[in-house]
Amino acid sequence: MAQEMTGASGGDYSEGKSHPAETEASSPGDKGYDGVLELSRFDGLPHSSRYYKLLRERKELPVWRAKSDFMDTLAKGRFVIVSGSARTGRSSQIPQWCAEFCLSVRFQHGVVVCTQIHPQQAVDLALRAADEMDVNIGHEVGYDIPLEACSTHDTVLRYCTDVTLLREMMSDPLLERYGVVVVDQAHQRTVATDVLRGLLKDIALQRPGLRVVLLTAVEPDAKQLAHFAGSAAPVILLESPGAGEVVHSSTGDGYFLSAVRLVLEIHHTEEEGDVVVFLVTTQEIDLARDILCQEGHSLPSDLGELLPVAVHPGQPGNLPITGGEEEEEGTGLTRRVFLTASPNEDFFWAAGSIRFVIDAGLGKRLVYNPRIRTNSVTIQPISSSQATCRSQLAGPAGKCFCLYPEDRRLPAATRPRVVESDISSTVLFLKRMEIAGLGHCDFIDRPDPEGLMQALEELDYLAALDNDGNLSEIGIVMSEFPLEPQMAKTLLASCEFDCVSEVVIAAAMLTAPTCFTVPSAEWTRGHMDLHHPEGDHFTLINIYRAFEQRQQDPHCDVDAWCEERGLNRGALLAADALRAELLDTLRRIELPISPPAFGSRNNARNIKRALLAGFFMQVARDVDGSGHYFILTHKHVAQIHPLSVYGARSPEAGLPEWVLFHEHSFSEENCLRTATRITPEEFIRMAPQYFFYNLPPSESKDILQNILNHGASRYQKEKPPTSADKPPEEEQTSDRCVLQ
Numbered sequence: 001m002a003q004e005m006t007g008a009s010g011g012d013y014s015e016g017k018s019h020p021a022e023t024e025a026s027s028p029g030d031k032g033y034d035g036v037l038e039l040s041r042f043d044g045l046p047h048s049s050r051y052y053k054l055l056r057e058r059k060e061l062p063v064w065r066a067k068s069d070f071m072d073t074l075a076k077g078r079f080v081i082v083s084g085s086a087r088t089g090r091s092s093q094i095p096q097w098c099a100e101f102c103l104s105v106r107f108q109h110g111v112v113v114c115t116q117i118h119p120q121q122a123v124d125l126a127l128r129a130a131d132e133m134d135v136n137i138g139h140e141v142g143y144d145i146p147l148e149a150c151s152t153h154d155t156v157l158r159y160c161t162d163v164t165l166l167r168e169m170m171s172d173p174l175l176e177r178y179g180v181v182v183v184d185q186a187h188q189r190t191v192a193t194d195v196l197r198g199l200l201k202d203i204a205l206q207r208p209g210l211r212v213v214l215l216t217a218v219e220p221d222a223k224q225l226a227h228f229a230g231s232a233a234p235v236i237l238l239e240s241p242g243a244g245e246v247v248h249s250s251t252g253d254g255y256f257l258s259a260v261r262l263v264l265e266i267h268h269t270e271e272e273g274d275v276v277v278f279l280v281t282t283q284e285i286d287l288a289r290d291i292l293c294q295e296g297h298s299l300p301s302d303l304g305e306l307l308p309v310a311v312h313p314g315q316p317g318n319l320p321i322t323g324g325e326e327e328e329e330g331t332g333l334t335r336r337v338f339l340t341a342s343p344n345e346d347f348f349w350a351a352g353s354i355r356f357v358i359d360a361g362l363g364k365r366l367v368y369n370p371r372i373r374t375n376s377v378t379i380q381p382i383s384s385s386q387a388t389c390r391s392q393l394a395g396p397a398g399k400c401f402c403l404y405p406e407d408r409r410l411p412a413a414t415r416p417r418v419v420e421s422d423i424s425s426t427v428l429f430l431k432r433m434e435i436a437g438l439g440h441c442d443f444i445d446r447p448d449p450e451g452l453m454q455a456l457e458e459l460d461y462l463a464a465l466d467n468d469g470n471l472s473e474i475g476i477v478m479s480e481f482p483l484e485p486q487m488a489k490t491l492l493a494s495c496e497f498d499c500v501s502e503v504v505i506a507a508a509m510l511t512a513p514t515c516f517t518v519p520s521a522e523w524t525r526g527h528m529d530l531h532h533p534e535g536d537h538f539t540l541i542n543i544y545r546a547f548e549q550r551q552q553d554p555h556c557d558v559d560a561w562c563e564e565r566g567l568n569r570g571a572l573l574a575a576d577a578l579r580a581e582l583l584d585t586l587r588r589i590e591l592p593i594s595p596p597a598f599g600s601r602n603n604a605r606n607i608k609r610a611l612l613a614g615f616f617m618q619v620a621r622d623v624d625g626s627g628h629y630f631i632l633t634h635k636h637v638a639q640i641h642p643l644s645v646y647g648a649r650s651p652e653a654g655l656p657e658w659v660l661f662h663e664h665s666f667s668e669e670n671c672l673r674t675a676t677r678i679t680p681e682e683f684i685r686m687a688p689q690y691f692f693y694n695l696p697p698s699e700s701k702d703i704l705q706n707i708l709n710h711g712a713s714r715y716q717k718e719k720p721p722t723s724a725d726k727p728p729e730e731e732q733t734s735d736r737c738v739l740q
Contacts, residue, residue, distance in 0.1 A: 040135065041100075045134075051133075058093060062238050062239045064093065066239075069236055071101060079204070079212050079228040080212070080233070081235045082216070082235075083217070085389060086389060086392065087240075087393070090215050091121075095112055095157055096157065101180065103156070109210060110176065110178040111180075112156060113182065114184055115184060116161055116162070116184055119146060123159070126159040129141050137150065140155060141158075143159040145164060146161065147578060162193045165181075175203060176207070179211065180211040181213070183212070183214050185216070186220075187216040188343070189415070191417045191421050194445070195430070199433065217345065219235070243398075243400060244396050244400065245400070246402060247402065250404070255360040259358050260292065264295060266356050267299070267304075270355075270356065270399075272335070279340070281364055285312065285339045304335060306335055306337065307336045307337065308337045308339060310340075341363075343414070355394055355395065356398055357390055358400075359400060359401065361381060361382055361387065361402060364379055370451045370454035373618075381404075381411065383413050385413055385414070387410060419445055428475065431471040432475075432479040463475075477492060481582065490507065491582065495593075497607075500591075504579055504583060507578075508578040508582060509541070509543070512578050513568070515567050515575065517566050530565065534608075534677060535677050536646075536673075537662075539645050540674070543572075547576075548576070616660075616691065618631075618663075619658065620675075631664065640659070640661075641675075644672075644674070644675055658677070658680055659677060660683075662675075692704065
């Protein structure tokens with residue numbers, strides 16, 4: 001255990017003492033070294049020569065000059081805010097110092113956890129911390145991200161995503177395992193990070209020994225400073241290494257072409273150094289990569305190789321950004337160009353070779369509209385603080401090219417995601433926390449009232465709330481799954497309708513990143529073979545089952561198989577891992593798992609019933625037979641996405657009149673994504689009556705009402721059995737899903 005580690009006595013940081021290994025004369029070869037190797041305080045083993053080499057480099061970071069001040073502040077108070085840009089070393093060094101603090105008090109309050117927004121950053125930082133602390137990854141230092149864990153009970157410094165830590169609170173609401181919680185990238189204001197900050201304020205009142213450290217790239221405003229303890233929390237401002245030359249320019253022909261031309265100009269005229277290009281959309285990233293790859297083939301050999309790298313944080317198959325010895329030993333013949341649309345500048349913390357930044361000055365945001373229950377895509381200027389962070393990535397010797405006029409007025413700060421996101425999952429989680437005794441989440445910025453009411457209404461429709469507005473038994477079970485509430489309800493319904501094996505695949509495929517890489521509406525012949533006539537949900541099940549078979553075939557080239565069909569193997573592997581996690585959760589809470597029956601008519605009918613149990617709020621009708629689908633809940637008209645099974649059909653095949661869809665993409669293409677044919681009778685059977693009566697008046701509702709009034713007895717007789725094992729007479733119990 002960590003408490004029993006050799007040398008765990010530590011120093012008293014409240015008195016400003018430091019460990020001998022942190023003095024300048026402590027490394028081999030330095031003046032004053034007595035030939036006795038010092039032992040690590042974390043694993044009791046002698047330090048390697050690499051430890052001392054990295055220690056000298058760490059001391060050059062701006063954050064190191066604030067170590068004494070930070071350790072004193074951490075020892076005296078419960079809350080500390082550290083503000084510093086990406087190149088100051090805050091994300092890599094502060095968590096290590098928190099581990100030293102916990103060690104100095106013999107872990108009497110617990111160990112250290114540090115949250116990140118993106119899983120890849122959690123992994124990268126854990127690897128770097130383990131290297132610098134001279135310990136083994138997965139032991140003293142570890143990480144836990146969705147679908148991957150690399151830590152033990154003896155881990156003293158654990159990196160994880162903010163979402164992972166929130167889910168951990170369901171079993172440990174007071175985070176009693178931890179003595180210090182470090183919330184990194186707090187300035188990004190994601191929903192999970194804001195919820196975590198609100199709950200930590202309540203937890204700290206119940207656990208006086210807990211320390212909370214916020215790391216931010218920008219100086220917090222007065223409202224954030226006063227959030228903890230009702231008074232200004234102590235702030236440690238790190239000295240910034242500064243930005244290099246900043247050049248503003250207007251782009252008459254658009255920022256995209258200007259950015260691509262500027263990359264080529266830099267490669268021709270500027271000295272060595274990598275480039276980061278901040279674009280707006282993923283399509284721009286992929287197009288810029290293709291253009292630069294093509295242009296790179298015609299460049300003179302003496303200029304060196306131009307290597308464009310598409311960076312999509314959170315997507316599998318993303319090329320990690322590595323630093324360290326590879327960059328130090330580089331020949332300088334290759335210039336990497338990182339193309340990204342991420343608002344997270346810290347994603348490039350390890351790329352110390354970056355010398356040039358190209359900033360379009362714009363960002364894409366998804367803004368949720370609760371009235372129509374869908375996201376709208378907006379292109380907005382970035383904040384002034386974000387622009388500053390981007391310019392600092394190039395370092396004092398680099399250049400930042402801003403593709404917008406210098407006099408453009410930028411918003412002061414990034415708008416919190418909690419005020420413009422669908423918070424149904426957040427409300428479900430907070431209702432679960434009320435059961436655990438954490439009844440109050442003190443948000444810095446309160447969620448949108450209309451969005452909050454819509455979230456509560458949705459949970460009520462899904463039977464996740466009881467008559468008093470508290471979490472029902474169904475709601476408690478739904479909160480156990482790392483899924484959106486509608487998908488969690490669908491998975492529960494599949495237990496009743498004996499189609500768990502199939503629905504758990506669909507849930508995993510829809511929750512993991514998209515498996516499709518085909519950028520146009522032209523499907524390959526190989527992909528067409530995987531289409532299922534029942535719809536897109538069934539096609540996803542088909543794709544996964546085919547992929548699983550290829551994975552088990554030792555003679556199959558799985559990469560080639562995926563490439564031929566326009567599929568992303570990394571996304572399919574993520575779906576496979578999520579499917580295993582969902583099945584483990586079902587077994588843990590002792591829910592039945594039916595055997596596979598995919599392909600039978602009865603199984604197809606039951607899959608649709610399970611889907612409707614969760615997604616009855618997302619049903620549309622083709623009003624004119626030409627693909628104009630009227631959405632029942634808010635009267636908008638949309639088309640089925642071209643990459644749908646139905647979009648790939650010949651006109652003679654026809655379109656389904658009624659569909660259930662997974663997502664409505666409103667702004668960019670006004671399309672229904674992942675659609676499956678249903679009948680109005682199936683919808684009436686599965687939708688709660690009070691939801692149906694609350695639908696706005698329309699011709700489609702009149703059709704449903706007519707069926708409900710005149711066809712109930714007939715459809716009761718035609719209702720199919722839920723299992724081949726049950727005789728028909730056992731099925732005549734209810735015309736509606738028991739889970740409702």
